[in-house]
Amino acid sequence: MRIAEPVMAPSAKGPASEAPTLVIVPPAPVSTAQRPARRLPWRMLRTALSATVSLGALLLAWHLAVKYRLDFYIRFNNIPAPAAVWEDAQTLFGNARFQKHIYLSLQRIFLGFVIASVVGVGLGLLLGRFRAARELVFPALEVLRPIPAIAWVPMSIMLWPSNEVSIVFITFLGAFFPILLNTMQGVQAVDKVLVRAAQSLGVTQRAMFLEVILPGALPHVFTGLALGMGVAWVSLIAAEMISGQFGIGYFTWEAYSLVRYSEIALGMIVIGVLGLLCSGLIRLVGRSVMPWMAYGAANHD
Numbered sequence: 539m540r541i542a543e544p545v546m547a548p549s550a551k552g553p554a555s556e557a558p559t560l561v562i563v564p565p566a567p568v569s570t571a572q573r574p575a576r577r578l579p580w581r582m583l584r585t586a587l588s589a590t591v592s593l594g595a596l597l598l599a600w601h602l603a604v605k606y607r608l609d610f611y612i613r614f615n616n617i618p619a620p621a622a623v624w625e626d627a628q629t630l631f632g633n634a635r636f637q638k639h640i641y642l643s644l645q646r647i648f649l650g651f652v653i654a655s656v657v658g659v660g661l662g663l664l665l666g667r668f669r670a671a672r673e674l675v676f677p678a679l680e681v682l683r684p685i686p687a688i689a690w691v692p693m694s695i696m697l698w699p700s701n702e703v704s705i706v707f708i709t710f711l712g713a714f715f716p717i718l719l720n721t722m723q724g725v726q727a728v729d730k731v732l733v734r735a736a737q738s739l740g741v742t743q744r745a746m747f748l749e750v751i752l753p754g755a756l757p758h759v760f761t762g763l764a765l766g767m768g769v770a771w772v773s774l775i776a777a778e779m780i781s782g783q784f785g786i787g788y789f790t791w792e793a794y795s796l797v798r799y800s801e802i803a804l805g806m807i808v809i810g811v812l813g814l815l816c817s818g819l820i821r822l823v824g825r826s827v828m829p830w831m832a833y834g835a836a837n838h839d
Contacts, residue, residue, distance in 0.1 A: 618800040623807070626800040636789065640808065643774065643786040646702075647816065650709025651770050658714050658766070659759055662721025667751060672722075679718070687712040687773035691780050705777045705785070712773030713766035720765065724758025725751055760824035764817055771813045786812070 597620055602608075604619045630636045665672040687708050694704035728751055736750045752759075778787030790805030 616799060618803055622800050623803045627804050630801070630804065639784055639786050639789045640812070642784045643778065644812065646706050646709055646778075646785065647767075647770055647774055647812075650706045650774070651713050651767060651816075653706075654710045654713035654717055654766060654770070655763060657710075658717030658762070659721050662718045662759075662762075663725055663747060663751060663755070665718075666722040666725025666755070667747070679715075683715045687769075688776040688780070691777055695781060701781050701783070705774065705782055708777040709770050709774045713770035716765040716769055717759075717762040720758045720762025721755060724755030724762075727758065728754035756824075756828050760820065760828070763820050763824075767816050767820055768813065771809065771816070775809060 600617075601620050603614045604617050608614045661675075665676055690708055690711055691704070694707045695701065698704040698707060732750055732754065733746070736746055741749070774785070775787035775790070778785035779791040782788040786805055786808055790802055790809070793799075793801035793805060
């Protein structure tokens with residue numbers, strides 16, 4: 539805040555009185571869009587350092603447990619060391635068959651997750667907004683929701699014409715319910731004052747969804763997408779282990795059958811890294827779609 543030069547106040551006896559009046563000029567507002575940008579390099583560096591320390595500690599614990607053959611109920615006698623897994627990884631990543639395993643798993647997760655996102659978000663908006671639709675449809679969905687995706691494998695093999703389609707269906711089921719429930723919760727959490735204000739302005743139902751309901755529900759929607767992606771990977775790997783002929787889940791199970799311990803660990807690591815990248819992509823899209831959420835997170839750092 540700064541104080542301007544004294545200004546002589548007008549008086550009835552003359553053009554100006556001798557008593558000065560101080561004019562207080564408020565400081566120019568700082569653009570809120572610039573604040574997170576100034577913190578971004580430090581936040582990225584801090585995140586990278588934290589991730590390095592966390593992963594380094596995990597690798598160190600793994601190395602020491604294998605080196606000293608720890609056997610406290612959990613047995614590390616047959617677990618491969620990180621160095622052995624790295625040696626196998628250097629060979630396998632250049633192998634065309636291993637690359638096909640990764641490609642097919644990514645293709646399946648993409649198809650199943652995209653379909654689940656479209657259906658889950660669309661149906662969640664509808665059920666969250668209209669009570670009659672929710673009372674009609676939601677009980678049937680609640681009956682199906684507790685059934686694990688892996689329990690659908692025998693049924694999906696009978697339902698669909700090929701194993702490939704059945705695996706995508708299992709992946710879809712894993713992602714669908716978290717997306718649906720979080721979208722419904724997001725719609726119901728939208729401020730009712732905003733809805734009434736939009737109704738008083740005479741907006742159409744389409745404008746209500748696009749300009750009020752969907753923006754208000756977006757934080758919950760992206761939470762559901764992130765959760766759905768994690769469950770989709772779990773469902774995909776289980777389906778590939780049971781009925782697949784390719785895929786990173788099938789690769790891991792085949793390595794176990796052939797007693798290739800390093801490849802088992804490598805398959806698990808690849809699954810974890812791919813899942814991390816997919817979840818990170820969802821968070822990145824969420825920050826670009828909801829810049830106000832990124833600003834709020836920066837203010838709480």
